[in-house]
Amino acid sequence: MVPSSLLKRLFILSLGPGQNALITPQVHQALSEVSDLFGYGPYIKRLSLPASVTLHPSDNREELHRARQALDMAASGKSVGVVSSGDAGIFAMASTVFEALEKGPKDWQEVTIEVMPGISAMLAVAARVGAPLGHDFCAISLSDNLKPWPIIEKRLIAAAQAGFVLSLYNPISKARPWQLGQAFETLRHTLPGTVPIIIATAVYRQEEHIRITSLSEVRAEWADMRSLVIVGSPYTKTIPSHNAIPWVYTPRFIPS
Amino acid sequence: MVPSSLLKRLFILSLGPGQNALITPQVHQALSEVSDLFGYGPYIKRLSLPASVTLHPSDNREELHRARQALDMAASGKSVGVVSSGDAGIFAMASTVFEALEKGPKDWQEVTIEVMPGISAMLAVAARVGAPLGHDFCAISLSDNLKPWPIIEKRLIAAAQAGFVLSLYNPISKARPWQLGQAFETLRHTLPGTVPIIIATAVYRQEEHIRITSLSEVRAEWADMRSLVIVGSPYTKTIPSHNAIPWVYTPRFIPS
Structure with a gap:
């Protein structure tokens, strides 16, 4: 059974410049806990993830669409990750997720969101x-x-x-x-x-x-x-x- | 015996905001390899380090002095670390070390320096x-x-x-x-x-x-x-x- 603390959760995860040794333990831990992972195809395909994680690779131009899908899935009761290279907070997915949240349906506000920082370029x-x-x-x-x-x-x-x-x-x-x-x-x-x-x-x-x-x-x-x-x-x-x-x-x- | 690749080395190490889960694996690895570690007392005392590491805690205002000591010790053949909280490259020790290097004796230029990034404040x-x-x-x-x-x-x-x-x-x-x-x-x-x-x-x-x-x-x-x-x-x-x-x-x- 999934612990209830992991339900309706969205992790916004920073992958750094692209080397495992530069991804924080905090992000590594979160990657092992999510059920679904959204991100630009080449980034999420090179991660070593538990087989149980469902990948949702996307084009690098579909950011707002990706953020909406991730919030919607988290609001449905899942534990979802969205990844960015570098730091998710700098010219990357975190701002997009909050933009989607602001404009989205009320029930998305029940999602527990956590942004995890990383090594920006x-x-x-x-x-x-x-x-x-x-x-x-x-x-x-x-x-x-x-x-x-x-x-x-x-x-x-x-x-x-x-x-x-x-x-x-x-x-x-x-x-x-x-x-x-x-x-x-x-x-x-x-x-x-x-x-x-x-x-x-x-x-x-x-x-x-x-x-x-x-x-x-x-x-x-x-x-x-x-x-x-x-x-x-x-x-x-x-x-x-x-x-x-x-x-x-x-x-x-x-x-x- | 210390591998020769670790001699005359200076690692400039970023500790992030102060939680182990936010220190990169790259920095954790380097911390386990140095013989001597320089830094502001409270930062280096809270790290879990091998007993073999000699700590050189200092006041937070003695940065240039600390950088010179670290370069001098590395030039003498040791593998030395200098730590900063946050990212060492942002308002922190990395710039100080290069300032010391520029103004210091020629033999300091034989030291292999590696800066390791971290989560800046x-x-x-x-x-x-x-x-x-x-x-x-x-x-x-x-x-x-x-x-x-x-x-x-x-x-x-x-x-x-x-x-x-x-x-x-x-x-x-x-x-x-x-x-x-x-x-x-x-x-x-x-x-x-x-x-x-x-x-x-x-x-x-x-x-x-x-x-x-x-x-x-x-x-x-x-x-x-x-x-x-x-x-x-x-x-x-x-x-x-x-x-x-x-x-x-x-x-x-x-x-x-």
């Missing part, structure tokens, strides 16, 4: 190259499916002018080929050409590729849809390393 | 209240030990005006009693009084306390040095929950 990338997020920073999604491009440009300029390091999520895709190049062009009017740029693709996976360059040199085609881009501030430094790439870090101090 | 807080970081956001440290206060004010205003959600690290302490109140006062000139504010203290620990309020109502004395503060954007919403506090989320969409 910018944390993973930062760890691989040193400490570029060691001081004030912003995270911006470059996807203009979800907001008008002029808002994105305004935010890039405001953040760069104020001295924040920038983490750029969803930098480029087949459907959005020009936005990253345009963002670099915009930033070249605001920041020195020497600021370090990190283009990190598929971090912590076998095909990991990381390039450290500068704003004047960077080319948007070095990124793909598996990439995260970090744009340094004028304070961000590179220092020699015996790795293939230098270390990048942003000092804690700004002198008066 | 803002990710933990976001998960506990819903998805306030579901859209573009900034992280700002309010500590003016490390940068002049006018830079902090400028960043608060720039980020709020551009529509970012704000995560405020190091909001208040005995030595810095007025900065958080001043930050709220500054933000009241830029943002509507209705934007949601989260004051989250000691999340995922037994003494966890979370308060959801608004910019017009919030008082700085509700925070202490264990708190993280999240200031919503004008798009951030609260919705009813059967928890003690409402859900808070920031939608993915901004309409044109």
Whole structure:
């Protein structure tokens, strides 16, 4: 018998960058307790799960539909998981689930929801190259499916002018080929050409590729849809390393 | 015999918000491999470690000194860990270690350094209240030990005006009693009084306390040095929950 504490439950689960050693024990435990699991097909198919779990793989563009299905199934009395790569709370499924909850039928409010955090892409990338997020920073999604491009440009300029390091999520895709190049062009009017740029693709996976360059040199085609881009501030430094790439870090101090 | 792969190594280890279930298996593994461990006393004393590990607890203000000691010991041939709560890369030890490395003797560059990411405070807080970081956001440290206060004010205003959600690290302490109140006062000139504010203290620990309020109502004395503060954007919403506090989320969409 399923314990009643597991009925009408929805776990929103963060899978981190894609390596088991970077998934928290909290999430591993929840994955072993759910009866049904929703998520983007490639993510949920690579998890090792009990045979009893029913998988509901979906396309990566069907997020709101997926959130509604998961809430509906949980409200029917099941213990359901929804997974995101990275951290579910950052440009991912958690916000979508709450949006669905807000607009959905009253009985969905009886579902016990728990969000479980994870290693977001910018944390993973930062760890691989040193400490570029060691001081004030912003995270911006470059996807203009979800907001008008002029808002994105305004935010890039405001953040760069104020001295924040920038983490750029969803930098480029087949459907959005020009936005990253345009963002670099915009930033070249605001920041020195020497600021370090990190283009990190598929971090912590076998095909990991990381390039450290500068704003004047960077080319948007070095990124793909598996990439995260970090744009340094004028304070961000590179220092020699015996790795293939230098270390990048942003000092804690700004002198008066 | 210690395997040679573990000699001259420095692991920079993220402990997350303070619960074992939120420390990644990668960090747990590294903790079992080091010979020496540096960190703020209360953090390293609560870890369950092999008896063979030598602890080097320190005061929380001695960060650069601690980083130098750790690099020096690793360069002498040992396998050393340095721990941070949250994510070591965000306002924490990783940046300090690279600062020490940059300024230190040449032979420190022979040390193999690995940074291991973790659940930063803002990710933990976001998960506990819903998805306030579901859209573009900034992280700002309010500590003016490390940068002049006018830079902090400028960043608060720039980020709020551009529509970012704000995560405020190091909001208040005995030595810095007025900065958080001043930050709220500054933000009241830029943002509507209705934007949601989260004051989250000691999340995922037994003494966890979370308060959801608004910019017009919030008082700085509700925070202490264990708190993280999240200031919503004008798009951030609260919705009813059967928890003690409402859900808070920031939608993915901004309409044109």
